Amino acid sequence: MTAFSTIDTTTTHSVPPADSRSRVSQFMRHLQDQICQALETTDGSSTFIEDSWVRPEGGGGRSRVIREGAVFEQGGVNFSEVWGDHLPPSILTQRPEAAGHRFYATGTSMVLHPRNPYIPTVHLNYRYFEAGPVWWFGGGVDLTPYYPFAEDAAHFHKTIKSACDAHHREYYPTFKRWCDEYFYLKHRQETRGVGGIFFDYQDGRGKLYRGADANGTAGVYSDRVGDLAPRTWEDLLSFIQNCGGAFVPAYVPIVEKRRGLEYGDRERNFQLYRRGRYVEFNLVYDRGTIFGLQTNGRTESILMSLPPLVRWEYGYQPEPNSREAELYDTFLKPQDWANWSESNEDVK
Numbered sequence: 630m631t632a633f634s635t636i637d638t639t640t641t642h643s644v645p646p647a648d649s650r651s652r653v654s655q656f657m658r659h660l661q662d663q664i665c666q667a668l669e670t671t672d673g674s675s676t677f678i679e680d681s682w683v684r685p686e687g688g689g690g691r692s693r694v695i696r697e698g699a700v701f702e703q704g705g706v707n708f709s710e711v712w713g714d715h716l717p718p719s720i721l722t723q724r725p726e727a728a729g730h731r732f733y734a735t736g737t738s739m740v741l742h743p744r745n746p747y748i749p750t751v752h753l754n755y756r757y758f759e760a761g762p763v764w765w766f767g768g769g770v771d772l773t774p775y776y777p778f779a780e781d782a783a784h785f786h787k788t789i790k791s792a793c794d795a796h797h798r799e800y801y802p803t804f805k806r807w808c809d810e811y812f813y814l815k816h817r818q819e820t821r822g823v824g825g826i827f828f829d830y831q832d833g834r835g836k837l838y839r840g841a842d843a844n845g846t847a848g849v850y851s852d853r854v855g856d857l858a859p860r861t862w863e864d865l866l867s868f869i870q871n872c873g874g875a876f877v878p879a880y881v882p883i884v885e886k887r888r889g890l891e892y893g894d895r896e897r898n899f900q901l902y903r904r905g906r907y908v909e910f911n912l913v914y915d916r917g918t919i920f921g922l923q924t925n926g927r928t929e930s931i932l933m934s935l936p937p938l939v940r941w942e943y944g945y946q947p948e949p950n951s952r953e954a955e956l957y958d959t960f961l962k963p964q965d966w967a968n969w970s971e972s973n974e975d976v977k
Contacts, residue, residue, distance in 0.1 A: 642834060643860070643861040649759070650733055650735070653866065657735050657755070658691075658737075660873045661706050661737045663874075663877070664753075664877065665706050667877045668695065668701065669695070671700060671885070673698075674700075675697060675698030675701065676695065677693040677694060678693065679692065684927070686713040686715075688709070689709070690707060690710060690927065692927065692929065692930040692933065694933060696937070699888075702744040703937040704739070704742060705933035705934065706738075707933065708737050709930070716728065717923035719919050724830070727760035729761070730760040732760040733760070736755060736768070738934075739752065739754070742904070742936040745892060746899065746900035747890045747896070748883065748887045748888060750775075751772055752771050754768045754769065755869045755872065755873055765829070765830045765831055765832045766831045766868075766869050768827075768829075768869060769808055769828060770876060771808055771823075771825035771827065772822050772824070772825055773907065774956070775896075775899060775900045775903050775956070776953075776956065777955045777959065778883075780969075781886070782966045783969040784879070785879050785883065786824075786825065787967050788878055789825055789879055791875070792875035793872070795871055796867065797857065797868075799854050801967070802850060804826035804828045804837070805967070806846045807827045808826050808827035809846070810840060810842060811840065814910055814913075814914070820961050823964070833859055833864065834859060837854065838852075901939055904936040905939050918932075
């Protein structure tokens with residue numbers, strides 16, 4: 630089974646407006662500004678330092694990093710906008726009809742590594758791509774806790790679901806399953822965290838799922854839903870704008886709730902150990918990292934997602950019935966977080 634079925638470009642297809650690139654670029658810059666302002670206010674101590682960079686083949690970006698804050702040990706919020714003649718192999722494998730065309734890609738990406746082990750790490754990425762007749766939106770957001778708080782996972786998912794439901798009722802259930810599938814460490818047989826949403830190659834046509842495993846839960850669900858009614862370029866831009874805008878209300882309340890909790894060496898060491906999983910995923914599987922390196926992006930910006938401190942431990946096993954064990958037993962397996970409530974502890 631191929632990783633992706635090429636769409637017949639002869640069917641009716643929404644065409645991007647003439648100013649598509651400038652409009653998406655403007656949104657991505659605004660999203661970076663909005664998130665950075667909210668995070669600086671939340672941290673209350675440190676501020677973002679910006680590095681602007683230029684890509685010799687065309688384009689550039691703004692990398693912003695916050696370090697040694699009251700909340701955030703390290704985090705980065707990046708904007709990039711690149712173009713050129715040579716498409717990276719990772720794109721041509723998925724969309725061979727883009728071959729021979731100049732490409733344009735822009736996006737905003739973010740990873741935050743808080744110091745307090747009770748505050749989750751979080752990742753966000755929204756992006757847009759054009760090459761000749763080919764265009765699509767992609768992205769998502771996901772949460773990686775170190776210690777299990779079901780109400781935090783539920784709040785995060787419910788907020789993201791609300792943003793999705795405003796556009797189509799099948800977005801969240803499909804993209805949530807896709808996220809669980811994508812952020813999965815095959816060599817560890819565990820998810821990276823409690824997920825969120827993930828989607829790619831969305832151009833308003835056909836089925837929603839366009840991932841690597843047609844027989845997985847996301848692919849099967851998408852097949853059951855079938856082809857959606859055509860959605861325009863404007864529809865999809867509005868969708869990622871709302872998803873981007875949902876980040877602050879999804880994440881900041883969790884930070885405020887957990888930032889004052891006291892922790893010791895045990896919790897800190899476990900956090901550093903679990904950060905190792907983040908490193909493993911980003912260097913082995915993450916498509917954004919692969920795309921950035923294949924297109925000669927700025928290495929410092931691409932790898933800003935890695936935590937400042939991390940540790941590995943041979944053969945680690947959590948103590949039975951501990952909170953660390955609960956993370957493995959429940960929170961690193963896909964759950965229906967959007968329907969969790971305090972009166973119903975069964976999140977499965």
